[in-house]
Amino acid sequence: MFVYILKRVLATIPVMVIVAIFVFLLLRLTPGDPAAILAGDAATPAQLERIRDSLGLNDPLLTQFMTWMGQLARGDLGTSLLSNTSVAGMVGARLGPTINIALMTIVISVLLAVPMGVIAAWRHRTWVDFLVMSFSVLGFSVPVFVIGYILIQIFAIDLRWVPVQGYKAPSEGFGAFFSRAILPSLTLATIYIALIARMTRASMLEVLGEDYIRTARAKGVRENVVLFRHALRNAAVPILTIIGTGFALLISGVVVTESVFNIPGIGRLTVDAILARDYPVIQAMILLTAGIYVMVNLLVDISYSFFDPRIRY
Amino acid sequence: MLTLRSALKTTRGLAAALATGTALMAPSALLAQDGEKTLTAVMHSGLRVLDPVITTAHITRDHAYMIYDVLTAVDENFEPQPQMASWEVSDDGLVYTFTLRDGLLFHDGAPVTSEDVVASLNRWGKRDSGGQLIFDVTASLEATDEKTVVWTLSEPFAPLLDVISKQSAVPPFIMPARIAATSPDETITEYIGSGPFVFNADEYEPGVSVTYEKFDDYVPREEPASWMAGGKVVNVDKVVWTTMPDALTAINALSAGEIDYLEQVQIDLLPILSSNPDVTVEKRDELGYVAVGRPNFLLPPFDNQLIRQAAMAALDQESMLATMQGDPEYYNVCGAIFGCSTPLGSEAGSEDLTGGANIEKAKALLEEAGYDGTPVTLMAPTDVVSLINQPVVAAQALREAGFEVDLQSMDWQSVVQRRAQQNPVSEGGWNLFFTNWMVPEISDPLINVMVNGRGDDAWFGWPTDPEIEELRAAFVAAPDAAAQKEVAEKIQEHVMTNVNYFMMGEYLIPQARRNTIQNMLPSPVPVFWNVTKEAE
Numbered sequence: 134m135f136v137y138i139l140k141r142v143l144a145t146i147p148v149m150v151i152v153a154i155f156v157f158l159l160l161r162l163t164p165g166d167p168a169a170i171l172a173g174d175a176a177t178p179a180q181l182e183r184i185r186d187s188l189g190l191n192d193p194l195l196t197q198f199m200t201w202m203g204q205l206a207r208g209d210l211g212t213s214l215l216s217n218t219s220v221a222g223m224v225g226a227r228l229g230p231t232i233n234i235a236l237m238t239i240v241i242s243v244l245l246a247v248p249m250g251v252i253a254a255w256r257h258r259t260w261v262d263f264l265v266m267s268f269s270v271l272g273f274s275v276p277v278f279v280i281g282y283i284l285i286q287i288f289a290i291d292l293r294w295v296p297v298q299g300y301k302a303p304s305e306g307f308g309a310f311f312s313r314a315i316l317p318s319l320t321l322a323t324i325y326i327a328l329i330a331r332m333t334r335a336s337m338l339e340v341l342g343e344d345y346i347r348t349a350r351a352k353g354v355r356e357n358v359v360l361f362r363h364a365l366r367n368a369a370v371p372i373l374t375i376i377g378t379g380f381a382l383l384i385s386g387v388v389v390t391e392s393v394f395n396i397p398g399i400g401r402l403t404v405d406a407i408l409a410r411d412y413p414v415i416q417a418m419i420l421l422t423a424g425i426y427v428m429v430n431l432l433v434d435i436s437y438s439f440f441d442p443r444i445r446y
Numbered sequence: 447m448l449t450l451r452s453a454l455k456t457t458r459g460l461a462a463a464l465a466t467g468t469a470l471m472a473p474s475a476l477l478a479q480d481g482e483k484t485l486t487a488v489m490h491s492g493l494r495v496l497d498p499v500i501t502t503a504h505i506t507r508d509h510a511y512m513i514y515d516v517l518t519a520v521d522e523n524f525e526p527q528p529q530m531a532s533w534e535v536s537d538d539g540l541v542y543t544f545t546l547r548d549g550l551l552f553h554d555g556a557p558v559t560s561e562d563v564v565a566s567l568n569r570w571g572k573r574d575s576g577g578q579l580i581f582d583v584t585a586s587l588e589a590t591d592e593k594t595v596v597w598t599l600s601e602p603f604a605p606l607l608d609v610i611s612k613q614s615a616v617p618p619f620i621m622p623a624r625i626a627a628t629s630p631d632e633t634i635t636e637y638i639g640s641g642p643f644v645f646n647a648d649e650y651e652p653g654v655s656v657t658y659e660k661f662d663d664y665v666p667r668e669e670p671a672s673w674m675a676g677g678k679v680v681n682v683d684k685v686v687w688t689t690m691p692d693a694l695t696a697i698n699a700l701s702a703g704e705i706d707y708l709e710q711v712q713i714d715l716l717p718i719l720s721s722n723p724d725v726t727v728e729k730r731d732e733l734g735y736v737a738v739g740r741p742n743f744l745l746p747p748f749d750n751q752l753i754r755q756a757a758m759a760a761l762d763q764e765s766m767l768a769t770m771q772g773d774p775e776y777y778n779v780c781g782a783i784f785g786c787s788t789p790l791g792s793e794a795g796s797e798d799l800t801g802g803a804n805i806e807k808a809k810a811l812l813e814e815a816g817y818d819g820t821p822v823t824l825m826a827p828t829d830v831v832s833l834i835n836q837p838v839v840a841a842q843a844l845r846e847a848g849f850e851v852d853l854q855s856m857d858w859q860s861v862v863q864r865r866a867q868q869n870p871v872s873e874g875g876w877n878l879f880f881t882n883w884m885v886p887e888i889s890d891p892l893i894n895v896m897v898n899g900r901g902d903d904a905w906f907g908w909p910t911d912p913e914i915e916e917l918r919a920a921f922v923a924a925p926d927a928a929a930q931k932e933v934a935e936k937i938q939e940h941v942m943t944n945v946n947y948f949m950m951g952e953y954l955i956p957q958a959r960r961n962t963i964q965n966m967l968p969s970p971v972p973v974f975w976n977v978t979k980e981a982e
Contacts, residue, residue: 165859169866171495171633173502174881175575175615175895177903178866183631184500215494216652217633226651285698297698298690392691395699397654401691405492405653408829410859 137446138435145427152423153205156416157198165410166190167214188214201416211413213406220417223402230300231391231398233310235383237318242325243376249326250333250372251360254341265330272327281320281393288316298395317394321387325379332375336368343367369440377433384429385422482683483979485963487707488696489972492653492689496645497633499573502615504884511674511971512658512685513553514619514639517544517563518611519674522968524789524889526611527675529667530558530620530640531595539602540585546593549665552622553644560589565626567595567610570618572630576609576892577618579922603922605892605930613674613971615887642666642678642975643685655688658974671967671976678975681965685974694718700725700958703982708958709972712831713772719958727958731968733787733885734778735955737766737836739948740896742877743909744868747822747849752815754945755798757822757878759811760847761840762803763951769835771953778952783941784894785885786952789927790934795942799949808847821850823871825879827858836880836950865906879906885952886970890930891921891937896947909946 168184169176176184185191189200204211210220253265289297295316301309340346341364349359388400399418406414438444491505498510519529531544550558564587571577571584585598599606610618621639628634637645643658650656666677688705690696693712699705701722711719711727719725741748741757748754767777780786781796798804822844826837841853856864861879869875888894897918898904899911917937924930941947959966962980967973 164856164863166863166866169862170859171501173506174883175502175887175905177575177905179903180573180631181866187629187631213494213652216496217635218652223652226654282694285695290698290702293702296704297702298695298704299699393695395688395690395692395695397651402653408857408859409494 134435134438134446138431141431141434145424148427149420149423153202153416153420154198156419157201158194160410160412160415161194161197163410167410167412170409171215201413205420210417213414214411215409220413223414224399224417224421227397227399227402229302230396231384231387231400233303234314234317234321234387234390234396234398235380237314238321238325238383239376239380241318241322242329242379245322246326246329247333247365247372250330251337251365253330253334254337255356255360257338257341262334265334269327269331272323275323276389277320277324277387278389278393280323281317281390284316284320285393300394300396300398313394317390317396320393321383321390328379329372329375333365333368333372336371337364340364340368366440370437373433373436373440377429377436381426381429384425483681484684484686485682485707485974485977485979486686486688486705487972487974488690488699488705488709489687490710493656493687494652495633496637498619499570499616499630500633504614507614507617508972509645509656509687510617510619510639511641511973512643513637513641513645514621515550515641515678516611516617516619516674518607519617520608520611520613521672521675524608526607527669527672529675531563533607539604540599542597542599542606544595544597546595547667550640551663552640553638553661554622555663556622557592558620558640559592559623560595562623562626563595563620564589565623566620567597567618569621569626569628569630570616574616574618575895575898576612577616579603579892580606580609604924604926605890605922608890609892611674612893613886614884615893617674640664642680653689655686658685658687659683666975671973673967673969674971674973678973680975681978682974697958700960703960706960706963706979707966710955711958713776713956716773716956724961725958726961727956729776729954730957730966730972731970732954733785733970734952735832735882735884736780736785736888736952737770737880737882737950738888738896739836739840739878739880739950740865740905740907741945741947742875742907744907745870745875745877747815747817747820748877750815751944752811753817755943756808756811756815756817756847757844757849758942758945758948759798759804760808760843760849761799761948761950762843763799763949764802765843766836766839767951767953769839770832776954776956778954780952781942781949783897783938783947783949784889784891784934788885788889790890790931792931792935792938794935795939796949798942800951803843803846805847812848817848819850821852821871821877823852823854823875823877825861825864825876826853826855827861828855829857832882833858833880837878840878840880868902868908880950884970891918891934897937897941899946907947909944911944911946914940914944914946 168181168188168190172181172184213220213223249265253262256262285297288294295312299313301313303310346359346364349363388404391398391400403418489505493505493509495501495503495506498506515530517529517531518526521527530550531546534543546558552558567587571581580603583599583601583603585600587597590596625634625636642661642664644661646657646659660680660683666679669676671677693715696708697715697718700708716727719727741754743749763779771777779800781793781800782791784790824837824841827833837853841851844851864874864876865879867874891897895905897914899909899914901908901910917933921930921933924933962982964978965976967976
């Protein structure tokens with residue numbers, strides 16, 4: 134197992150290098166000029182040229198790339214062209230809200246969706262199944278910002294239970310954090326509940342038809358043990374894959390939800406950086422996203438062996 | 447055996463737990479204040495650049511007015527007034543002597559000296575177009591003692607005080623000399639001013655939020671505040687600017703009392719706020735903004751004056767403004783290139799723009815010019831709300847007159863990059879784009895970059911226009927306000943004939959505040975001195 138993990142971690146290095154080269158070139162091919170954003174509307178071409186010089190944007194591409202690579206090798210993500218602040222600091226400040234909202238979303242989704250999927254499979258073709266599947270279709274179909282606005286209207290404006298917007302870190306008090314994180318998490322969870330519930334149902338339906346389930350029932354094993362110990366464990370691999378991919382998606386940023394609830398997360402940082410052509414920030418964000426995907430996939434792969442002893446690395 | 451009932455019971459338990467947790471977050475706990483008077487504002491954009499000299503971004507200028515002070519400033523009558531310094535001008539108009547007032551301190555406790563003023567003016571003069579004109583005729587700028595700055599000119603420059611007192615597009619903010627020694631092409635890294643608020647570096651998150659604290663040692667002037675001049679009396683402990691990318695969220699937050707002030711309200715969302723008795727929606731000032739279109743003088747078809755005139759005849763301010771704003775309360779048909787409510791404003795020769803589209807005239811002009819069907823490449827940004835509609839309306843109007851129009855959608859960044867290209871259209875060039883300015887940014891011939899006629903050194907579009915350059919020189923040489931007004935009228939007439947740009951009218955963006963926020967100054971720049979906040 135250790136050797137397998139080591140190999141997988143080492144394999145990320147060429148992946149990240151390829152992503153870095155690709156991102157760097159793609160950004161330089163995209164129209165846009167960070168110097169123009171920095172200088173504003175009234176700058177003359179001569180002034181822009183001088184600012185480009187001072188930012189190093191007039192250096193040959195290879196020089197710019199090697200400078201960036203040198204910084205990365207030293208663990209330095211560079212400095213924002215616009216705000217002149219450390220990219221690592223900016224990303225660090227934005228990671229907290231994104232990770233916390235992602236964790237809360239996944240917890241809510243798993244706690245609700247897995248039982249829903251199991252029950253839907255167990256009561257296949259009954260009104261319960263129909264209800265769960267209807268919710269799934271709804272969860273997939275309604276745009277996330279609409280769900281967000283509806284939740285804000287009901288819980289923040291009409292009932293005034295929670296604030297409309299904003300974010301507080303858990304270190305500022307659990308109440309302050311929870312009250313602000315619950316609506317965005319519920320908003321995001323609607324999609325993931327739909328996704329995970331459908332996957333759980335499909336996977337469970339397949340497993341519930343197996344001989345060993347019939348045998349377990351024939352032996353008189355209690356139904357909840359049949360469902361959650363025998364069936365769910367064997368149906369877990371595709372469900373875990375979906376949860377893992379979902380978590381990676383959440384961490385790499387959910388721009389619309391972050392905008393609707395005014396959460397200073399990774400998604401908004403990335404979009405703002407792209408609109409301003411703030412190259413160091415965009416590069417750092419794409420590398421980070423690639424890294425998150427690689428790591429989450431690795432964790433998901435490792436977790437398979439805990440649920441299915443036949444899988445060994 | 448697991449029954450449906452027990453499964454539902456589990457779900458209900460979870461829901462109850464969530465509901466209980468939520469109910470614990472009662473509004474009183476959520477909105478608890480720490481005893482300090484904090485004013486929370488949502489501004490028009492996130493603050494990312496902190497150097498007010500390197501950029502003309504409005505949000506950076508607004509930030510600079512919080513933490514820096516200026517030597518002199520215009521009041522609501524467009525008159526320069528003493529702010530950090532009073533002044534005397536020699537009879538020949540060549541020597542300006544500024545004397546700093548008592549009690550001026552930087553936020554690090556150091557006194558403001560004339561050396562700081564000289565360094566700040568020098569850095570500003572290398573960036574600002576008006577400043578460059580003054581430095582072109584500057585013989586010397588010296589600190590003669592701790593509190594005295596003597597600015598000696600080689601020839602008279604009558605609008606000097608107007609230029610250094612202007613409120614927008616880079617006013618000369620005064621910084622400590624060591625910070626002002628930074629190259630004007632590099633951003634400063636230390637943010638210390640002598641203004642009424644102190645920048646809190648620890649709580650600054652670029653693009654997300656910025657916190658200002660009252661500067662206890664600031665000594666306001668005794669005169670009442672008026673625009674950027676007068677006594678900057680701070681009545682709150684803290685001002686927090688937070689960025690909200692979603693307009694509806696900002697409105698909901700204001701309605702719920704989570705924020706105190708919203709700098710810009712989208713016109714189509716106004717009805718939501720107008721029914722809330724705790725909120726006031728108002729115009730911050732009557733000047734507002736102008737919408738403008740800029741043709742490229744280097745490329746056909748707009749290298750031909752008759753074709754530019756044809757386009758001007760085809761365009762119609764009313765329909766463009768109505769599409770942009772909807773509510774006539776918030777726009778103003780206006781043909782004055784220096785703004786309709788400014789001292790130099792004149793609408794002479796603008797009938798083609800203000801009197802509605804004249805398609806027949808446009809067609810006749812196109813025929814006279816021998817227009818060969820060269821397409822007008824019109825850049826249309828899709829990600830800036832205030833710029834989305836103009837290109838679409840213009841494209842339709844131009845097509846009706848017989849122009850071929852190639853409307854190209856792109857993000858604003860692509861417009862910004864492409865408009866700097868002088869190449870033919872086939873190699874990345876362009877023919878027309880639209881943008882907006884605040885009226886104080888176009889209100890005289892030295893500030894308004896679109897009346898610069900210096901070819902490659904002019905603003906994007908690059909008109910080579912010796913006549914307008916002569917008129918601008920005459921404006922500088924004009925001895926008094928009446929003479930300046932006379933020259934400004936000639937420039938207005940010239941722009942309407944030569945069509946240096948398309949003036950597409952004025953519009954206003956309302957602001958909204960909780961009723962607990964009072965005494966906001968009417969001003970083109972949103973300022974947070976004078977403001978009071980009462981308990982809810």
